[in-house]
Amino acid sequence: MPTGDAKTADGTGAWADPAAASAAGVVRAERARILATLIRVTGSVDLAEDATQDAVVRALESWPRDGVPENPRGWLLVVARRRAVDLIRREARRAGKEAEAVSLLDPTPEPPQVVRDDLLRLVFTCCHPTLSLDAQVALALRTLGGLSIAEVARALVVPEATMAKRLTRTRQKIAKARIPYRVPTAEELPDRLVGVAATVYLIFNEGYSAGSGDDLVRVGLAEEGLRLARLLAELMPDEPTVLGLLALLLLQNSRRAARLDPDGRLLLLAEQDRSRWDRAAITAGVELVGRALRRTPHHPDRYVVQAAVAACHALAPSYDRTPWDAVISWYEVLLTVHDTPVVRLNRAAAVAERDGPAAGLALVDALDGLHDYPWWHASRAELLRRLARPTEAMAAYEQALALGTNGPQADHLRRRLAELTA
Amino acid sequence: MPTYIALTYTADVDWTAPEQAAEMQEYREFGEAARAVIRGGAALYPTATATTVRVGGGKGGDVLTTDGPYAETKEALTGFYLLDCADLDEAVATAAKLPAAWNGAVEVRPVIPL
Numbered sequence: 001m002p003t004g005d006a007k008t009a010d011g012t013g014a015w016a017d018p019a020a021a022s023a024a025g026v027v028r029a030e031r032a033r034i035l036a037t038l039i040r041v042t043g044s045v046d047l048a049e050d051a052t053q054d055a056v057v058r059a060l061e062s063w064p065r066d067g068v069p070e071n072p073r074g075w076l077l078v079v080a081r082r083r084a085v086d087l088i089r090r091e092a093r094r095a096g097k098e099a100e101a102v103s104l105l106d107p108t109p110e111p112p113q114v115v116r117d118d119l120l121r122l123v124f125t126c127c128h129p130t131l132s133l134d135a136q137v138a139l140a141l142r143t144l145g146g147l148s149i150a151e152v153a154r155a156l157v158v159p160e161a162t163m164a165k166r167l168t169r170t171r172q173k174i175a176k177a178r179i180p181y182r183v184p185t186a187e188e189l190p191d192r193l194v195g196v197a198a199t200v201y202l203i204f205n206e207g208y209s210a211g212s213g214d215d216l217v218r219v220g221l222a223e224e225g226l227r228l229a230r231l232l233a234e235l236m237p238d239e240p241t242v243l244g245l246l247a248l249l250l251l252q253n254s255r256r257a258a259r260l261d262p263d264g265r266l267l268l269l270a271e272q273d274r275s276r277w278d279r280a281a282i283t284a285g286v287e288l289v290g291r292a293l294r295r296t297p298h299h300p301d302r303y304v305v306q307a308a309v310a311a312c313h314a315l316a317p318s319y320d321r322t323p324w325d326a327v328i329s330w331y332e333v334l335l336t337v338h339d340t341p342v343v344r345l346n347r348a349a350a351v352a353e354r355d356g357p358a359a360g361l362a363l364v365d366a367l368d369g370l371h372d373y374p375w376w377h378a379s380r381a382e383l384l385r386r387l388a389r390p391t392e393a394m395a396a397y398e399q400a401l402a403l404g405t406n407g408p409q410a411d412h413l414r415r416r417l418a419e420l421t422a
Numbered sequence: 423m424p425t426y427i428a429l430t431y432t433a434d435v436d437w438t439a440p441e442q443a444a445e446m447q448e449y450r451e452f453g454e455a456a457r458a459v460i461r462g463g464a465a466l467y468p469t470a471t472a473t474t475v476r477v478g479g480g481k482g483g484d485v486l487t488t489d490g491p492y493a494e495t496k497e498a499l500t501g502f503y504l505l506d507c508a509d510l511d512e513a514v515a516t517a518a519k520l521p522a523a524w525n526g527a528v529e530v531r532p533v534i535p536l
Contacts, residue, residue: 130510177532178424180509 023063026072027056031146032231034076036118037110039125039181042084045171049143050087055080077110120183120235127196128179135170136199137206142167144231145224155221156206193241197303200228204249208256209409222256225249233288240295244303247288251310254281265415266408270319282314305334309346324354341370349379357386374403378413390420425461425533426505426513432526434498437465448521449501456505456516463503469494497526504533 034055038048055076069075110118126139141152153163173179184192204225207218229246236242258276261267289311292304309330316322331347344367352360361383370376381396397417401410435442446465453460469491478484491498500522507513510530517528 128510130514177426177513177530178509180511 017064019067020060020064023060023068026063026068027059027076028146030073030076031056032122032144033073033115033119034080035143036122037077037115038080038084039122040118041081042088043181045143045174047084047087048080049171051080051084052076054083073115116235117183119231121181123196123232123235124184124192125174125179125181127192127199128174129192129195130177130179131170131173133199133202135166135173136195137203138163138166139170140199140203140228141221141224144228147224155218155224157218189239190241193236193239194302196232197241197245200225200232200245201249201303203228204252208252222253226253238295240292240301240304243288243292243295244301244305244307247285247292247307248303248310250281250285250288251307251314254278254285254314260408264408266412268412269313274318277314286311286315300333300337302334302338305330305337309334322353324350328354341367342373342375345370345373345376345379352383352386357383361387372403374400377403381413381416385416385420394420423506423508425535426507426510426530427533428463428503428505428513428517428520429499429529429531430501430503430520430522430526431495431497431529432500432522434469435500436468437500438467445521445525452519452521456519459505459507459512459516461504461506463501465501466499468500469498500526 031052035048035052038051039045042048042051058079059072059076063069063072123144126143127136131139138152138156141147141155142149147155149164149167150160152167153160156163158166204222207221207223207225226246226249229242229249232239232242233246254277255269255272257278258272258274259267285307289304289307292301293308296304309327312323312327312330327350328347331343331350334343335347345364348360348363348367351363361380364376364379364383367376377396377400381393381400384390384393384396394417397413397420401413401417404410435445437446449465472489472491474488474490474492476486476488478486503520505513505516507516510532513530517523517530520528522528
């Protein structure tokens with residue numbers, strides 16, 4: 001079976017010649033759609049994967065040489081369907097049965113509405129609530145993102161064999177337990193969308209919170225998350241959750257270049273060079289927040305409100321001129337739909353900026369259930385430091401570090417701790 | 423149409439005891455409401471009545487029995503239903519109406535047709 005990689009020929013992320021790069025880009029953009037249609041037509045994820053992969057490999061062989069065809073989706077679909085028919089016939093011969101695959105060869109192109117629905121079905125199957133979050137993330141990256149198993153494994157820091165097994169088990173559950181391949185009904189949709197958004201946000205955040213350098217593959221997950229959020233917004237342009245999710249990711253990602261200094265050290269919002277923020281992404285994100293807010297006049301959506309907070313920061317000309325009143329108000333709105341200790345901690349941090357560290361610390365100390373959360377200790381440490389209580393601040397930094405955070409974030413805490421010790 | 427088994431895990435109760443009558447009534451109501459998809463099922467006597475059977479040394483070897491269930495867990499297997507449902511969504515929605523779903527947990531699994 002072909003094991004060709006939909007993204008790069010050698011897995012390094014670089015294409016030697018531009019024709020190959022452009023072919024790869026088109027293939028990547030179309031892959032999930034072809035797969036989605038084939039799953040519907042064949043009723044089998046495994047068969048559809050094999051047939052789609054075959055078409056992808058053929059395209060990557062012939063397009064750089066012959067040029068990208070006028071209708072790349074049609075080309076891929078015809079090749080993939082033919083392959084699916086071959087596979088079904090072979091299977092039937094093995095079982096001694098007559099194949100019923102002829103209808104697959106129907107050459108009528110799929111209308112855009114059908115392609116859109118196929119893709120939506122695939123999204124909701126990949127993010128079905130009866131699958132574990134780990135399984136959803138892996139399947140979304142493999143199936144919707146078109147990453148190879150090796151790429152998914154590297155991105156999620158799991159051995160390739162483990163990842164292959166996880167994906168096989170997931171597909172087996174979909175097939176044997178009959179996870180339905182359909183778009184949720186109107187009344188199911190809000191709940192199901194929250195699940196899809198959580199999966200996509202997790203993918204983005206895995207990449208966004210990773211460091212640089214040796215974590216480059218993981219950083220690529222931020223791009224994957226954004227790509228998936230864009231796809232959702234294209235498929236469901238009227239859903240506030242989807243618009244809010246894309247806005248939130250765009251606004252967070254707009255700061256990516258400014259988050260680390262040249263030595264890879266984490267810079268806080270207050271320390272970042274705002275001229276390095278991506279203005280185009282901010283404009284797009286803020287515009288989306290506006291559109292999404294107009295669609296949620298009665299019931300705030302969690303992602304839209306989180307994006308609104310991000311927009312307050314993105315639009316502030318400097319840290320000192322952050323509209324803290326607005327930030328705090330948005331957190332209060334968020335608490336009405338998503339009341340978690342972490343949201344309360346974020347609100348407390350904003351209160352500390354507006355009303356001073358003592359007011360913030362009182363709120364932080366009043367929070368229950370965050371004693372295992374490193375950022376609760378880190379927030380206390382920062383506020384204690386500002387209140388000139390160095391001994392307590394040092395103890396809090398040490399507790400935050402003991403609970404384990406990743407590279408650049410831990411470095412930041414250690415630097416603060418060292419400043420206090422000096 | 424696929425068949426699913428819904429295994430109910432709850433406190434290790436005696437369904438025949440008078441104090442379970444109210445809950446048994448809830449199960450009967452479930453049985454009535456979900457009649458269209460229920461193919462079969464049963465409530466089980468408590469795990470104290472269970473015997474776990476093994477054959478030592480391979481097929482035809484000595485029959486070894488232990489008193490009690492296969493696994494001692496806080497919540498025990500106390501019953502099961504066979505459900506004919508269109509897909510997992512329908513099976514989950516049906517299982518969510520079983521009293522065991524709020525008094526314990528229900529494990530839903532597809533059945534291999536034999």
